[in-house]
Amino acid sequence: MNKSKLMSFDDFMTSAIISSRIRIARNTSVAPFPIALTKKKGEALKVQLKDRLMKKTELGVFNYKDLAKMPFNDAKVIVEKNLAGATILQNREIKGILTSKDEKTSVLINDEDHIRIQSIKSGMDLMGAWKIVSAIDDQIDTQLDYAFDEQLGYLTSCTTNLGTGLRASVLVHLPALTLTGYMDRIYQAANQIGMAIRGTFGEGTDIYGSVYQISNQVTLGRKESEIIGTLMEVTKEIVSKEMAACETILANHPVNIEDKVYRALGILKNARLIDLQESINLISDVRLGYYLGIIDKTETVDLEHILIDVQEGNLQGKAGKLVTNIDGLRADYLRKLW
Amino acid sequence: MAKINICEKCKINKATVQLTTYDKGLKNDLILCENCAKNYDDIDEKDKTEFTKDNFMSSLLDSIQSSGLKVNYIKTTKCEKCGMNYGKFKEIGRLGCDECYTTFSEKLIPLIQRLQGSTVHTGKVSRKVKGLLDIKREISDLRDEMNAIIKDERFEEAAVLRDKIKELESGMKKVGGDHE
Numbered sequence: 094m095n096k097s098k099l100m101s102f103d104d105f106m107t108s109a110i111i112s113s114r115i116r117i118a119r120n121t122s123v124a125p126f127p128i129a130l131t132k133k134k135g136e137a138l139k140v141q142l143k144d145r146l147m148k149k150t151e152l153g154v155f156n157y158k159d160l161a162k163m164p165f166n167d168a169k170v171i172v173e174k175n176l177a178g179a180t181i182l183q184n185r186e187i188k189g190i191l192t193s194k195d196e197k198t199s200v201l202i203n204d205e206d207h208i209r210i211q212s213i214k215s216g217m218d219l220m221g222a223w224k225i226v227s228a229i230d231d232q233i234d235t236q237l238d239y240a241f242d243e244q245l246g247y248l249t250s251c252t253t254n255l256g257t258g259l260r261a262s263v264l265v266h267l268p269a270l271t272l273t274g275y276m277d278r279i280y281q282a283a284n285q286i287g288m289a290i291r292g293t294f295g296e297g298t299d300i301y302g303s304v305y306q307i308s309n310q311v312t313l314g315r316k317e318s319e320i321i322g323t324l325m326e327v328t329k330e331i332v333s334k335e336m337a338a339c340e341t342i343l344a345n346h347p348v349n350i351e352d353k354v355y356r357a358l359g360i361l362k363n364a365r366l367i368d369l370q371e372s373i374n375l376i377s378d379v380r381l382g383y384y385l386g387i388i389d390k391t392e393t394v395d396l397e398h399i400l401i402d403v404q405e406g407n408l409q410g411k412a413g414k415l416v417t418n419i420d421g422l423r424a425d426y427l428r429k430l431w
Numbered sequence: 432m433a434k435i436n437i438c439e440k441c442k443i444n445k446a447t448v449q450l451t452t453y454d455k456g457l458k459n460d461l462i463l464c465e466n467c468a469k470n471y472d473d474i475d476e477k478d479k480t481e482f483t484k485d486n487f488m489s490s491l492l493d494s495i496q497s498s499g500l501k502v503n504y505i506k507t508t509k510c511e512k513c514g515m516n517y518g519k520f521k522e523i524g525r526l527g528c529d530e531c532y533t534t535f536s537e538k539l540i541p542l543i544q545r546l547q548g549s550t551v552h553t554g555k556v557s558r559k560v561k562g563l564l565d566i567k568r569e570i571s572d573l574r575d576e577m578n579a580i581i582k583d584e585r586f587e588e589a590a591v592l593r594d595k596i597k598e599l600e601s602g603m604k605k606v607g608g609d610h611e
Contacts, residue, residue, distance in 0.1 A: 122529045125513035129527030205525070227555070239557040240529035245543070246552025248529045252488070252543055257554040287548070314549025 099339055099386065107216055108384060109332045111264040111304065111396045114175065115222035115321075116211035117230060118249045118258035120240040126250040127187060127203040135187030135203055136161070142202050142237075143189050150232040152191055152200060160188040169406030175213060177201050178295060198225055200233075205250050206258075208233060215397055217328065219261055219321045227317075246313060256313030261321050262291075262306050263328050266396055268381040269338035270331075271303040279331055287311040288327050293373070293400070301370050302377030304400065307331065339384055354382030358392065362431045366420040372403050372427060394430055402426065438464035488524040491542055510534040566603045570596055 099105065120126055124138050139159075146152045160168055160181060171190065172179050176199045181188055191200040201209040210229050212222035240248040246256035254260070270276055280290050291306040292298030307328055309320045342350055357378035360367070367375075376399060382388040401407055408422045409415070416422055436446040444464030508517040515527030517535060526532065532539060543550050577592040 120529065125515075125528040126526065128523070128525050129513040129515055230555075231558070234558045238559070241557035241560050242529075242532065242552075243560060244551060245532060246554060247557070248526075248532055250525045250527075252526070252539065252546055255543060255547065256549075256552045259554070311547050311549075313543065313547040314551055314553060316554045 099336065099343070099384070102333065102336060105336050105384070106329070106332055108380075109266050109335055110217045110328065111215075111266055111400070113214045113217055113219045113222055114211065114260075114262045114264070115219060115226045116209055116260050117226055117247075118206040118254045118260075119208040119210070119230065119233065119237075119247060120206050120249065121208075121237045122240040122248075123238055124207070126206065127184075128205070128250055130187060130203075132184075132186055135184075138207070139187050139189050139203050142207065143191070145236050146191065146200065146202075146233060149236045150229070152229065152232070155191040155193055155198075155200070158190050158192070160185040160190065166406050166409050170410050173294075173404040173406050174401055175295070176211065177204060177209075180204055198229070200229065206254070208237070217263065217325070219263065219325055223261070223317065223321055253310075254312050257315070257317050257320065259312055259317055259320055260308055261324050262308035263324065264293075264304060264306050264397075264400075265328060265332065265335075266302070266304050266377065266380060267331065267335045268303040268377050269342055269384070270335050271300075272381075273338045273341060275334065275338060276305075279334065283307065283327060283331075284310075286323065286327065287315075288324060299370075302373035302375075304373065304377065304396070339381075343385055350381070350385060351387050353378050354385075354387050357382075358388070358431065361427050363428070364424045366418075367424040367427065368420050369403060369405065369423070372423055373400065376403075392431075399430075436462050438462065438467050440464075440467040488542070488546075489521045491545060492521055492538060508534070563603060566599055570599050570603075573599070 100108070121142075124130065124134070127135060127138075130138065143157055147155070147157065158167075158171075163185070165182075168182055168185060171177055172181065174196060176192065176196065177190065181190075181201070181204055187203045189202040191202070193199070197214065198212045199210075201211070210226045210233070212225040214222045242248055247258040249255050249258055267276070267279075270279060276290075283290050287310050289308055289310045291308060293301045293304040293306065295306060307324065309324055311320070315323075357375040361372075361375050361379065376394060376396070379388070380393050380396065383390055383393045403423055403426065405419050408419055408426065412422060438444045438446045439462050441464060444466065446462040446464055448463050448465060448468040450461040450463055450468055509515070510527055510531045511534070512530035513527035515531050515534075517538070520526060520531070520535065526535070540550055573592055573596050577589050577596070580589045580592065
């Protein structure tokens with residue numbers, strides 16, 4: 094193996110942090126929360142909220158999609174793109190979503206809360222995402238009678254969102270910490286300071302390809318800027334540990350890792366059937382090879398997009414017809430990339 | 432001689448707890464022994480073995496309940512705005528509307544303290560409340576000023592301040608009540 098050298102810390106940060114996401118939960122006090130609405134009242138409120146937002150705020154330029162009228166696969170793609178959680182697949186009649194042209198910013202109507210405002214940014218840009226979300230929030234605030242309590246803050250359907258209603262999260266790729274068995278300690282440390290580490294595709298999902306979602310657990314009693322600041326610090330700290338783990342790997346297991354990376358490349362370039370988990374695991378192995386200087390950047394792919402592209406609903410949607418052999422479709426797609 | 436009350440449920444033990452329930456706004460008093468009162472909430476409760484965020488919250492609520500024997504909160508305590516009852520909230524871990532926070536506050540505040548480590552919001556403030564808070568502070572300042580002036584017997588100046596306070600108070604009603 095060539096004498097590999099790690100990239101600079103800043104480059105490392107850019108590579109390991111896939112994306113940043115901010116979402117806030119808001120409700121209006123004029124109606125019960127979506128969970129307590131009948132189908133009929135929920136549908137009426139959806140239309141009312143959509144009209145108000147589109148006509149009275151700058152969200153008029155957003156694209157509106159009614160979940161009720163949407164084919165099931167399209168709704169699945171929305172979840173895969175991280176614009177909403179899997180809960181939107183149920184009780185779709187009362188739900189709608191407004192998305193910006195680039196689909197980086199969205200407003201979800203009548204999911205767990207009346208309004209969920211979200212912004213996703215590539216790399217580490219939580220503050221940028223917060224600014225977008227907060228500006229939309231200010232506009233909606235002028236149009237809706239927000240459910241707000243002077244003591245408890247913004248009132249939400251679940252008490253885990255109460256106060257700021259804020260969930261800030263970053264998607265990070267940590268293959269070296271995973272390989273060296275350090276993740277348990279990271280989990281514990283994060284927990285102690287009010288941060289949670291979740292699965293690749295959000296709450297309640299498994300970890301694929303060492304891609305973790307780090308987010309705040311506490312939403313009440315801290316300012317938004319404090320929550321976001323802490324998450325940024327924690328992420329930076331974790332990524333620096335990941336870099337240290339890369340150095341350990343380089344020092345101790347060069348041939349094993351080199352073999353792992355090239356095997357992964359071999360499968361991605363040649364497989365005819367590949368499931369979601371395996372595909373992301375292999376893509377992760379190849380990327381680890383890039384971090385360690387084993388392979389060139391041109392041999393890797395952008396994680397942010399591929400995590401969406403290899404999912405079932407997205408592959409199905411792009412095929413334009415009903416395909417039962419999704420694993421075959423995925424393998425074809427991946428072979429074309431390499 | 433004082434009459435000894437027997438528990439209305441087990442009909443064996445001495446009743447020491449009065450349990451108040453509300454069903455469709457109707458008040459109903461039950462006199463129970465400690466044991467029956469503790470278990471009252473769990474009657475008909477489904478067996479939950481799967482661990483989820485929601486039943487975790489439910490068990491947190493249970494642990495809060497057992498810490499004191501104030502069993503006013505039972506399944507039938509109902510939110511008048513949305514119809515959510517305490518039993519259902521416990522089951523699904525979600526509140527039905529903003530009023531639920533008032534209806535179930537006695538149980539919710541300790542739960543929130545445990546989950547969030549705080550019960551005081553320090554972040555962003557909704558526009559309507561922000562305006563109200565500002566006006567409230569201004570009125571309070573003007574009152575202090577007016578009282579000082581009255582002590583000096585400068586009544587004409589005090590009347591000007593009084594009118595200003597009145598104006599602000601009527602403006603406050605408008606801010607608070609003008610939303611659709």
